[in-house]
Amino acid sequence: MAKNETFEEILKENRVLVSIETVKIKDFIFSTNKLKLIRGASYLLDYMNQVEVPRILRKYGLEYKAEELVNKIYDISDDDEFLKQIDEKIDNAIDKRILYVGAGNAKFLVESKDAAEKICKEIKELYREIAPSAKVVAECYEIKENEKLWDGIDELVQQTAEKKSEGFPMLNIDLPFALKCDLSGTEPAVISYKNIDEDLEKIEIHRSGYPWETTDEKENGKGTVEFKDDTKKQKDNTVKAIENVIKEGKLTISEESAVKIKYSNKMIKDDENEIGFYSIIKKALVDKEKIGKMGIKRKIDELSSKEISKLADIHLNTEIDDYAVGDSFIGFVYSDGDGLGDFLKNVKKVYTTEEKYLKFMRKFSVILDRNTKYVLREVIKKMYNDKKFIKKKTILKEDGKPKYEIINGEEKIVEKSIIGEFLIVGGDDVCAVFPADLALEISSEFQKQFEEKMKKFTEIENKKNEKKNPENITSSCGVVIAKAKTPMFQLFDQGLKLQKLAKGKRYNENQNRKKDAERTGYIDFQVIGNEGNVDIKEYRKKWYDKFDKKEENKNKLHISKRPYSINKLNDNVSESIDELIKNVKDLKSENFPNTKIRYIYDLKKDETKTDNEKIMESINILSKMSLEEIQVLDEVWKIKDKIKLDFETGNEKFKEFFDNIFDILEIYDFIQKDEKSSEKEDNKSGN
Known part of the structure; x- marks a missing residue:
């Protein structure tokens, strides 16, 4: 298609809308608790969306080179x-x-229903062959005469939702003779450790979609899916990777598990297409000092993917235990954009012609995705430069022995930093695993900067238009800090529940806000011990949310302020997560023992004592503290003017003191000291 066609001409000639949507992503990614397969599933979905789907679109004349666009202006x-x-x-x-x-x-437009149906057919077939068990819905809708583009999109969304509600066929493997996959337990096993090579050939794992190039090839190939065989080296790498997973335990696995292992290995060793967030974060964490020592004079953008993987200080082949902190706790973050629905409803009021609407929607999707990835990269990069990522892990060779490298003539074991597992990063979503003592800070900082980027975008767009979009896009997040042994699907479920609580707080705040008031996202968190499936809402029933003025909460404990806002709002609405994290760091700066916080918390919960008795006991606790400790307690909870005995009124105020103590107690071990705190501790110890 000619690039010099106007949008008016485009919309006149192309009146069939097509939607491709990957669904049940959680089921696909978290079908097993093995991190290698989870990583492979995530990378495979990125690969399908960024490589294979555009290959088919290219066959029909729709060029998509977003990576080329974004890479040039990314920084x-x-x-x-x-x-x-x-x-x-x-x-x-x-x-x-x-x-x-x-x-x-x-989502895209084509000139005819025939072309739309062929594209849908090819994409569904491609997913079946390359990403078995991934669920994709491909639908098309012919825009009626005089029907607006945005109304057509609404109709297509409804049509797609109806198709999704029909469900997907499932294979019944709960039969006595059915052999189940040893890794997922939910799929038929077809690859045995005894016959790896033959079994992999049978399922045709060694291939990818055909990279269409010439016009004749594209024209002749329409309506059919063709494949390109992997190179011998790629085949050998795949076999070796699967063999490493299944041979020692003598496992029998499914086609789905084998494919996920293949793409997990491809992400680490052969990311030639440089897709997904890993390709972005690797470049950000390239060790520039090592480049100099190795005599490499090219710029980072001129290096191959393999060279970047070698030079980047991020371990790509981690196990879940590598992220464990303290008593084997890891951090699971699940963030999602807020207000997109309201924002997009207003778009058609601002951009009142189809041409303007189409132009805006095209760039909006690119900007949203870029801002999510850019901000997460910048947050991690800053924390890395601040030396927050403490743990390192040795890189192993194929034989399991440590890998060595020569730097300045000296042989050294190769070690790389444990940064994160990025399961979903794109659109407005972030789902990732981090060290438990960084998860909250990474999430809150990401949400804050994402909010700022999207606010700036809206402001710039509003300056161009007479009508303004009053909505600002934010992000709300659920953070789970749980034992490393907790199944990943449970972490996802709990993260989603916390995210919904955060979004619920934002919704309630929105109901009471002034029309032109700025909005912010929220964050909720929970530390979970041994029971990954704990009912969070039930667990919190005795809490009192100081911002909820319902009479039924009158006698409940004032121990939490969750969810927390990302940016500070009115003190009567919420407290910001920055304030909570600062409180913890202030306490840690004085090396305040969390056992004393626990003692005050237990005192608050004690139903056998009156408030006066609790105040007397708390005064006794305070009398044994240093002046510095009392000062930091006062900074956090403003206790000096509060802790007073009152025998005349009976005093029922103690329950309102230390009103976020449980929040501080829960995350005390999961917030790192800042550098100044560590220096202070060293000075106190005489180091």
Whole structure:
């Protein structure tokens, strides 16, 4: 299609909308608790969405080169300049008929229903062959005469939802003779450790989609899916990777598990397409000092994916236990954008012609995805530079022995930093595993900066238009700090529940806000011990949310302020997560023992004592503390003017003191001391 066609011409000639949507992503990614397979499933979905789907679109004349566009302007930190570059360059990189490709979804326009149906058929077949058990819904809708593009999109969304509600066929393997996969337990086993090579050939694992190039090839190939065989080296790598997983335990696995192992290995060893968040974070963590010592003179952008993997200080082949902190706790973060529905409803009020609407939606999807990845990268990069990622792990060779490298003539074991497992990063979603003592800080900082980026984008767009979009896009998050042995699907479920509680708080706050008041996201968190399936709502029933004025909460404990807002709002609405983290760091700066916090917490919960008795006991506790400890307690809880005996009124105020003590107690071991605190501790110990 000619790039010089106007949007008016595009919309006149192309009146069939197509939607490709990957569904049941959680079931696909978390079908097993083995991190290698989870990593492979996540990478495979990115690969399908960013490589294989665009290959089919290219066959039908729809070029999609978003990576090329974003990579060229990715590092522009100035928002005005970045958005200007997007406006100038997007039409050369992405076909004008494409609204969106990313985060498992795609929407685009084509000229006929026949072309739409062929594309849908090919994409579904491609998923079946390359990503078995991944569920994809591909639907098309013919926009009626005089029907607006945005109304057509609404109709297609409804049509897609109806298709999803029909469900997907399932194979019954709960039969006496059915052999189940030893890794997932939910799929038929077809690959045995005894016949790895033959079994893998049978399932045709060694291939990928055909990379269409010439016009004749594309034209002749329409309506059929063709494949390209992997190279011998790629085949050998796949066999070896699967063999390493199943041979020692003499396992029998499914086709689905084998494919996930293949793509987990591909992400680590052969990420030639440089897709997904790993390709971004690897470049950010390239050891520039090592480049100099190794005599490499090329720029980072000129290095191959393999060279970047070698030079980046991030371990790509971790186990879940590698992220464990303290008593084997890991951090699980699940963040999702807020307000997109309301924001997009207003878009058609602001951009009242189809041409303007299409132009905006195309760039909005690219900007949203870029901002999510850019902000997460910047947050991790800063924490890395601040030396927050403490743990390192040795890189092993194929034989399991440590890998060595020569630097300045000296042989050294190769060790790399434990950073994170990035399970979903794209669109407005972030789902990741981090060390438990960094998860809250990473999430809160990501949400804050994401909010700032999207706010700036809206402000810049509003300046261009007479009508303004009053909504600002934010992000709400659930953070689970749990034992490393907790099944990953339970971590996801609990993270989702906490995320919904955070979103619920945002919704309630929105009901009471002034129309032009700025909104912010929220974060909720929970530390979970041995029971990964604990009912969080039931567990919290005795808590009192000081911002909930219902009469039924009158006698409940004032021990938590969750969920916390990302940016500070009115003190009567919520408290910011920054304030909570600062409180913990202030306490840690004085090396305040959490046993004393626990003692005050237990005192608050004690139903056998009156409030006056609790105050007397708390005064006794305070009398044994140093002046510095009392000062930091006062900074956190303003206790000096509160802790007073009152025998005349009976005093029922103690329950309102230390009103977020449980929040502080829970996360005390999961917030790192800042550098100044550590220096203070060293000075006290005489080091």
